[in-house]
Amino acid sequence: xxxxxxxxxxxxxxxxxxxxxxxxxxxxxxxxxxxxxxxxxxxxxxxxxxxxxxxxxxxxxxxxxxxxxxxxxxxxxxxxxxxxxxxxxxxxxxxxxxxxxxxxxxxxxxxxxxxxxxxxxxxxxxxxxxxxxxxxxxxxxxxxxxxxxxxxxxxxxxxxxxxxxxxxxxxxxxxxxxxxxxxxxxxxxxxxxxxxxxxxxxxxxxxxxxxxxxxxxxxxxxxxxxxxxxxxxxxxxxxxxxxxxxxxxxxxxxxxxxxxxxxxxxxxxxxxxxxxxxxxxxxxxxxxxxxxxxxxxxxxxxxxxxxxxxxxxxxxxxxxxxxxxxxxxxxxxxxxxxxxxxxxxxxxxxxxxxxxxxxxxxxxxxxxxxxxxxxxxxxxxxxxxxxxxxxxxxxxxxxxxxxxxxxxxxxxxxxxxxxxxxxxxxxxxxxxxxxxxxxxxxxxxxxxxxxxx
Numbered sequence: 494x495x496x497x498x499x500x501x502x503x504x505x506x507x508x509x510x511x512x513x514x515x516x517x518x519x520x521x522x523x524x525x526x527x528x529x530x531x532x533x534x535x536x537x538x539x540x541x542x543x544x545x546x547x548x549x550x551x552x553x554x555x556x557x558x559x560x561x562x563x564x565x566x567x568x569x570x571x572x573x574x575x576x577x578x579x580x581x582x583x584x585x586x587x588x589x590x591x592x593x594x595x596x597x598x599x600x601x602x603x604x605x606x607x608x609x610x611x612x613x614x615x616x617x618x619x620x621x622x623x624x625x626x627x628x629x630x631x632x633x634x635x636x637x638x639x640x641x642x643x644x645x646x647x648x649x650x651x652x653x654x655x656x657x658x659x660x661x662x663x664x665x666x667x668x669x670x671x672x673x674x675x676x677x678x679x680x681x682x683x684x685x686x687x688x689x690x691x692x693x694x695x696x697x698x699x700x701x702x703x704x705x706x707x708x709x710x711x712x713x714x715x716x717x718x719x720x721x722x723x724x725x726x727x728x729x730x731x732x733x734x735x736x737x738x739x740x741x742x743x744x745x746x747x748x749x750x751x752x753x754x755x756x757x758x759x760x761x762x763x764x765x766x767x768x769x770x771x772x773x774x775x776x777x778x779x780x781x782x783x784x785x786x787x788x789x790x791x792x793x794x795x796x797x798x799x800x801x802x803x804x805x806x807x808x809x810x811x812x813x814x815x816x817x818x819x820x821x822x823x824x825x826x827x828x829x830x831x832x833x834x835x836x837x838x839x840x841x842x843x844x845x846x847x848x849x850x851x852x853x854x855x856x857x858x859x860x861x862x863x864x865x866x867x868x869x870x871x872x873x874x875x876x877x878x879x880x881x882x883x884x885x886x887x888x889x890x891x892x893x894x895x896x897x898x899x900x901x902x903x904x905x906x907x908x909x910x911x912x913x914x915x916x917x918x919x920x921x922x923x924x925x926x927x928x929x930x931x932x933x934x935x936x937x938x939x940x941x942x943x944x945x946x
Contacts, residue, residue, distance in 0.1 A: 497641065502576065505573050514569050514573060519571060519823070524557065525554070528549060528554050528555070531556055532555065555698065558671075559675045564676070571665055574661050574664060574665060582658060589654055590653065590654060596639075598901075602910065605606070607910065607912040608912075608926075609910050609911075610939075610940050610941050611941065614906055614907060614940050615902070615906065615907060616900050616901060616902045616907035619906075623936050626933055626939075627645060627898060631649075632649075634647040639899065641901055641902065641903065642901030643899070644899045646898075648890070648893065648894065651893045653888070656886075659888075660881055662884075664881065666876055666877035667873075667874050667878065669873055670871065670876075674871060677869050678868040679694075679867045680697045680867075681697050681865050682760070683863050684763060684861070685710070685711040685860060686859070687712075687713060687859045690708045690709060690711070693705060707753065709730055709732055709757065709863075710731045710733060710803070711728055712731055714728050726762050728861040729742075746758075755865060755866070756865070756866050757863045760862050760863060760864040761862030763862060764859075764860075765786070765858045767858075768785050768787075768805070770784075770800075770833075770852060771850070772793065772850050775847040781793055784856070785801070786802070787804065787805045789881065796823070797823050797824060799822050799823075800820060800850075802819060803818040804817075814835040814866070815834070816832060817852060817857075819850065820833070822848070823843050825843055825845065829841050833851075834852065836852060838850065839851075862930055896926070898929075898933075907939075911926070911929065911930050
């Protein structure tokens with residue numbers, strides 16, 4: 494028999510399509526985790542080689558979560574989820590809104606969980622008491638005349654059958670948030686020198702300038718050390734709008750600054766040192782003091798001296814000690830190399846004279862490194878995750894429980910047929926069922942004369 498449904502509708506309603514898109518999304522997400530995102534071309538070539546780096550760029554694996562094909566997969570999965578939900582929801586809704594008093598008595602007698610009780614009273618007297626006992630047991634019942642007797646029906650949490658659709662909705666909201674974040678969001682980085690401000694960042698992967706619409710100033714950068722390793726670094730930031738300070742916050746790793754949808758994370762730093770070096774010609778008495786950055790040649794023309802700091806161990810511990818490797822020449826013979834420590838001096842013997850070279854301190858300039866992100870879809874993702882948690886609780890930990898009690902005339906009194914059904918947690922429901930049966934069978938006003946399970 495051929496289906497009358499539209500072939501496109503059937504395609505999007507397919508469970509196979511849902512499984513396919515789900516596994517493709519999962520597999521590509523693994524790729525996006527393994528391959529660093531938004532790195533430079535040179536880094537991909539260094540790590541993976543020229544050919545692999547070119548393939549990564551062609552397939553957009555370097556910015557996968559914003560690539561057209563990944564967003565297309567998300568849209569396809571969303572459409573599939575919507576159509577599947579629309580396709581199956583009417584049947585579930587029918588179960589939720591079903592008139593359970595319209596059930597045939599024979600169907601009740603065939604239910605797996607049932608018990609028959611017999612009372613010596615007439616059916617009308619028993620019916621009144623049954624309704625009271627069901628209410629006392631927590632089963633507020635509706636009733637109707639069915640099959641020559643009175644049928645009582647009560648149910649609990651029928652809406653839990655919609656829990657799976659709450660999960661579906663939460664997934665859609667999360668994906669919508671992800672798409673919004675990918676299309677409208679921005680990620681970048683910036684270095685701000687201590688005491689300076691910026692009103693733009695540089696997009697990750699492209700270095701394109703992105704204006705913020707406000708300024709961020711680094712008032713101070715601090716770093717604490719273990720003996721030799723950084724322990725913690727932090728920045729005091731100020732947000733300025735039209736030159737006015739509107740927000741101040743100290744940030745550290747995992748404690749960012751949020752403002753107007755932008756989030757500023759402490760991610761790195763750049764410390765640069767300059768050292769104060771004094772040189773004195775012991776014979777002529779000439780003396781001069783220099784401020785010298787590492788790896789830069791400095792000339793003292795009056796004395797015919799050139800020198801520089803070949804390398805340094807900067808003051809990166811709590812005592813502020815440092816070590817400098819000095820190169821020194823006066824163009825008379827081979828150059829001299831020697832080490833200067835914190836506040837120390839060295840006598841440098843040269844042809845015709847001796848120089849006293851002293852390290853007299855240092856100065857520091859710092860730049861704070863910030864990772865910056867703007868994700869307008871993040872609140873959709875948070876809302877979707879919250880909704881998913883509620884949906885999963887409803888779906889897995891709650892059940893739709895139904896209870897029928899049918900009271901009909903018997904040869905010597907009345908028969909009470911009790912039946913029930915639960916779509917989940919059947920063991921727990923059996924306890925509720927037994928409690929109701931026990932309440933009916935032990936009640937003195939019902940006058941139970943027999944019982945059959």
